[in-house]
Amino acid sequence: MTDSVTAPMTPLEAAADPGVLATGVPLDVADHYRDLGAWTGDTHWQLFRRAVDQWPSDCAAIDRTRSVTWAELDTGVSRAAAVLADAGVSRGDGVILQLPNSIAYLETVFAVWRLGAIPVFSLPAHGSGEIRHFAAHGPARFYVSTARPNKHLTRVHRDITAADTDIDLTVILVDETAPWTEAASLPVPDAVEVPPSELAFLQLSGGTTGVPKQIPKTHDDYLYSVRASVEACGLGHGDVLLVALPAAHNFTMSSPGILGAVQVGAAIVFAADPMPTEVLPLIAAHRVTHLALVPPALISLLNFPGRGDYDISSVTTVWVGGAKLSEAAARRVTPELGWRLQQVFGMAEGLVNYTPLDASIEEIVSTQGRPMSPWDEIRVVDDDDVDVPAGTPGNLLTRGPYTIRRYHRAPEVNARSFTPDGFYRTGDIVVVDGRTLTVVGRAKDQINRGGEKIAPEAVENALLMHPGVHDVSVVGVPDEILGEKIRAFVILRDGAGAAPTPTALRKFARESGLASFAVPDIIDIVDEFPLTGVGKVSKKAQQQ
Known part of the structure; x- marks a missing residue:
């Protein structure tokens, strides 16, 4: 084990009310969960150190450019901690993470926990508007992202570093192919001990407000949810977990996810995305045993014409969640793929349900499971x-024991x-x-597009910034693959020059700082909106 030091709390960690934890759980209720044995006093850093100590020479993780053992991953975490500490990251600081699926993601998140700092999770698809919100609302002083950004992240990096930006973030860019090279000349900081009841990170929630709500989680409550998920799912040492959904997703982190793999010493294989052309070769090459998908990705896999070219017989279980899986698709999984299906219905705020591994086929295909605790x-x-x-x-x-009782700094x-x-x-x-x-x-009133929760208000606000737009109403409409698509009804402004086309409006939304998954799939130019009897916009009529 590495040496450790203890440092005082910061305002980001402290609950506003001294009688409750950062999650809103009263102190006496927290004591009750400890007495039950649900909360064991574990921390995320201790979880990682146990994995390193137990399985140092076993494969820990694989991505497109690297394969590392647990001992090598530990070295990478130390180097990442040195770079972050040199940039000023210290105990209790909020650190926004916006990284692609990679070993560098693992190194970064555990380095943040080693320093006693607090990850503020962001998805690669989030726009600069969301990043600004996380920076101001967390608050967060640091932003870690990729040194090899795609077009979307290039815009994000440009926007948050612009001279006229209203945020003050220290930006740290990581090259996933050769990370932390600057660490060679830097001292490795000691690990910082934190109480398990303190804020471990801020996760994200979808919702009906214009920006994602931030979900506070303590080490105690989140690691209980990981242990309960491992027990419900049967993930074990020697298994190989494919991470195809965004690594920072709650589903990907804990159900049983990345942290479940760390707990049992399973190998983690990172995929760039969940599409069949990416997933199938990785399953065959690394003998993947478990993976998690959202319904659209599963359906794409079921319908992929070249699936028979790959040996996918190593997979024992596929977890499907994020949105409701249709019974018709669920019935195809075992006959066509040869995999056991485990439906997952949960939320980042807390409650997670699984269909039991030994459940009847009818329960597996037609229900969303049972509470895991x-x-x-x-x-x-x-x-x-x-x-x-x-x-x-x-x-x-x-x-x-793992469900929050309040969002972070959101009293209304x-x-x-x-x-x-x-x-x-x-x-x-x-x-x-x-x-x-x-x-x-x-x-x-939120749209569930392939497992991503989108607030209509956020999309409406983005389109309303266009000078040619008078009014906007956004709804979700049924879609066989995604579950719901985003449909925007737009009334144009008279006398504002050349009228924007739907294509131009989609481009404008994409470049406005909106998350890429929140850009409308369909834009209809209309003269007026349907109204209810009391004069409100009838979104129900727009969904028909």
Whole structure:
């Protein structure tokens, strides 16, 4: 084990109310979860060190350019920590991570935890608008991204470093093919001990507001969710996990994900994206045993004409979540791929459900599973918070040992997202049979495009910045592959010069700082919006 030092808390870590944790969990409830054995006092840095100590010579991770053992990964983490510390990263600092799937991502996130700093997770598809929000709201002083950006990230880098930007970020760019070369002349900082009850990172949530909400997680509660996921999913030492979805996604990190692989010493193989042309060769080359996909990626795999050219027989389990998987697609998985399907229904805020590995085929294909923890509490209520009879659709509320009771610095959102006694309003309409959940709809006004949650307001605000646009209404419309597509109805402004075309408006949205997955799929130029009886825009009519 490396030497360690202890340093005081910073404002980012501290809860505003001294009677609760950063997650909003009261201190007496936290003690209850410790007494139950759910919270064991573990930290993410300790989790990593155990893996290094137990399996130093085993393969830890593989990407397009490198393959490293756990000992070699540890060396990379030390070098990354040296570079970050030299840039000024220290205990309690917020560090925005916007990196592609790579070993460098692993080195960076564990280096941040080694320094006692706090990762602020961002997806490669996020735009400069989101990065500015994370910097101001976290707050975060540092931004780590790739030195080999694609066109989208080039725009992000340009926007956040512009002379007239309203944020002050220290930018650190990492070349994933040869990272941390500048570390050779730098001292390696000691690991910093942090209490397991403190803020471990800020994760992201979709929603109905214009920017993603930030989800606070402690080491105690998040690592419990990882352990529970490993138990529910059967991931073990010697397995090979393919990471095809964005590494910073909650699904990818913990269900059981990257951290589950670290816990059991499974090898991690990074894919650049979840498309069949990327995933299939990696499965065959590295004898992948487990992978996680969102429904659109799974359907693309099922329908890929060249699938038979690859040996994919090593895969035992595919986890599918992020959006509801249709029963028709679910029934195809085992007969056509030879893989065991495990449906995952969860949220970054907390509750995670899995279909049991030994469940009947009917439960696997037609439900979204059971809560993974015996201490997950669920209620199904009507719009007045009155419990509905068993088997009746209703609003899903939940609380438990890994579910937050408030968002980070969002009191107005918290007032409507959580009940006074700490239940989280998930926004899902479900039917519960015993402990088995079936999702039948969404109560919240958000678009679920292939597992990415998009706030219509954010897309509307981006398009409204165009000088030729008078008004915008954005809705989700059904799509067989993505689940939902983004459709924007646009009223143009009279006398504003040449009228923009739908193509021009999509380009404008893409360049506005909007996340790439939030750019409208369809734009309709209209003269007026349909209205309800009380004069509001009828989004229901627009979805038909």
